[in-house]
Amino acid sequence: LGAALRIQAAVPATGCCVCRNWISTTPRLDYIQRRTRLRVVDNSELGRRAMEAGKPPRVMHVYGKKLKAATGDMVMVAILGQKRRGFIVGARRPEGPLRPQFDSNNLVLLNDEGQPLGNRILAPVPSFLRANRNPKLDYTKLLAIATKFV
Amino acid sequence: HPARDATSAISSSWQLRPVPGLQVPLRLPSDRRPPVRRFACPASIAAASAAASPAVPPGPPLAPAGIARVYKPRLSPEAMKEFWRLSGIGPDHSRAKAADQQAEVPPEIKRLYQEALPPIVSQDYRDPIVESLHRAEMMRRRRVINIPEFHVGSILAVSVMDKHAPNKVNRFVGLCILRRHTGLFTTFTLRNMVDQVCVQIEYELYSPSIVSIQLLKLERRLDDNLLYLMDAPHSHCTIPFDMVPEPYSRNDPVPVNRERVRLNPPPWMCKWHLHGYQGIDLEHLYSYLSDKDVAKAIEFSKAYKRYDLLDQYLNRVPVPDADYAFKDIFIQHQELLQHQQQQQQQSSKKSEVISKLTGTV
Numbered sequence: 001l002g003a004a005l006r007i008q009a010a011v012p013a014t015g016c017c018v019c020r021n022w023i024s025t026t027p028r029l030d031y032i033q034r035r036t037r038l039r040v041v042d043n044s045e046l047g048r049r050a051m052e053a054g055k056p057p058r059v060m061h062v063y064g065k066k067l068k069a070a071t072g073d074m075v076m077v078a079i080l081g082q083k084r085r086g087f088i089v090g091a092r093r094p095e096g097p098l099r100p101q102f103d104s105n106n107l108v109l110l111n112d113e114g115q116p117l118g119n120r121i122l123a124p125v126p127s128f129l130r131a132n133r134n135p136k137l138d139y140t141k142l143l144a145i146a147t148k149f150v
Numbered sequence: 151h152p153a154r155d156a157t158s159a160i161s162s163s164w165q166l167r168p169v170p171g172l173q174v175p176l177r178l179p180s181d182r183r184p185p186v187r188r189f190a191c192p193a194s195i196a197a198a199s200a201a202a203s204p205a206v207p208p209g210p211p212l213a214p215a216g217i218a219r220v221y222k223p224r225l226s227p228e229a230m231k232e233f234w235r236l237s238g239i240g241p242d243h244s245r246a247k248a249a250d251q252q253a254e255v256p257p258e259i260k261r262l263y264q265e266a267l268p269p270i271v272s273q274d275y276r277d278p279i280v281e282s283l284h285r286a287e288m289m290r291r292r293r294v295i296n297i298p299e300f301h302v303g304s305i306l307a308v309s310v311m312d313k314h315a316p317n318k319v320n321r322f323v324g325l326c327i328l329r330r331h332t333g334l335f336t337t338f339t340l341r342n343m344v345d346q347v348c349v350q351i352e353y354e355l356y357s358p359s360i361v362s363i364q365l366l367k368l369e370r371r372l373d374d375n376l377l378y379l380m381d382a383p384h385s386h387c388t389i390p391f392d393m394v395p396e397p398y399s400r401n402d403p404v405p406v407n408r409e410r411v412r413l414n415p416p417p418w419m420c421k422w423h424l425h426g427y428q429g430i431d432l433e434h435l436y437s438y439l440s441d442k443d444v445a446k447a448i449e450f451s452k453a454y455k456r457y458d459l460l461d462q463y464l465n466r467v468p469v470p471d472a473d474y475a476f477k478d479i480f481i482q483h484q485e486l487l488q489h490q491q492q493q494q495q496q497s498s499k500k501s502e503v504i505s506k507l508t509g510t511v
Contacts, residue, residue, distance in 0.1 A: 028419065041347075094352065097337060098310055098359065103348040103380060123347040130314035149315070150322065150349050 042118030265336035284333035303371035372428035
């Protein structure tokens, strides 16, 4: 079972460990990094085929000279044998007060010019992304195709 | 040594179940070693240094006049006095004295101001002045915005200031699954399903970015937190954004929702069977586990921790501190009610004047 491979013990969302429990309290393994599988939340053909085939995209590279990606970061993913860029619009890792936390790591696929492949985003998008702060990518068109902000 | 409060344990409901025949000793602050006060000089050392050094007459600090002018407080004496009066500290100590003389506090105060309890932390890390200032700031914020009583399991609608939103306000409705921390930094987490995707947002209760907190349904659950809803069917945390608030009475006890949730099949985000949750359907939960895991869960729930007196002793707020905190809050609560009455009178006067001037009734 997947549970046997990833021992996730219970901790409050910020990862502070309960010191006096006798069970193992490793924090949640919820970083987005290379080999992480993401969930495509736009209506692009490629994304839809990948999710239906049970082959979600895997992160290959995180842009921005860092090893961990979070909401608002661009990544390179391997999806159905292709390399594609993607933009993370939701993460399982909590980001702090007033920033939403999702149950899955959500991805919107981009083409090489940084434009979204689909024409609608089916999941709610965090409102703080509207600040459009990624130095590597201008994702105004991506915000335009979002249906709901949270 | 991270600070812990009553809600930071995953689920302490089973820990506090009374064990017949066992008496947990009353925890008094004097039972621990006396708190180390910063800048406190033991009398022996002070006497020795006084004897060694030449006698210096007590008076204003020996500093040039220019420095004294720069570092003098900019507030007028009246403003400082007002600040001390509102904070409950200072040479006056009037509210502290009033709190000491205060009789037992009504139970609704303990429901409304759960975050006024001091944190459960070693005495070395607690500062009564900081706690007093927190309480004063909390009550000052409550003059601006109405913060309702709510518990884990209640449904809330929170509006926050958002410069990117079209109306500059971002509203979210959700089920409260977690309440953490104490004092001014109290947080609560709301969970809801939006467009088939579950979202959790953490809010700081006293954040000035919050425009309004509206209680839609007052309810309690069997657990301190509902983190297991992450592994439960989404129907348990789907709340419509246009939900109509349900009326409730302050005098009634908070209704308890004794629902037992059936989790999804594993893998889970956490070993839910090892934390003593009462709100999970345990038979259904154990059906997913191997015999070894079930034995472990049952052994864990037999709860040697109920008999661990030291654990219970350390994980409680000292009763005199808790009493003082609630009495302090109660005095400020009464001032808050007066303030609200005054505001209402002023606004009704205003509307009278306006109606007279405009000729409307």
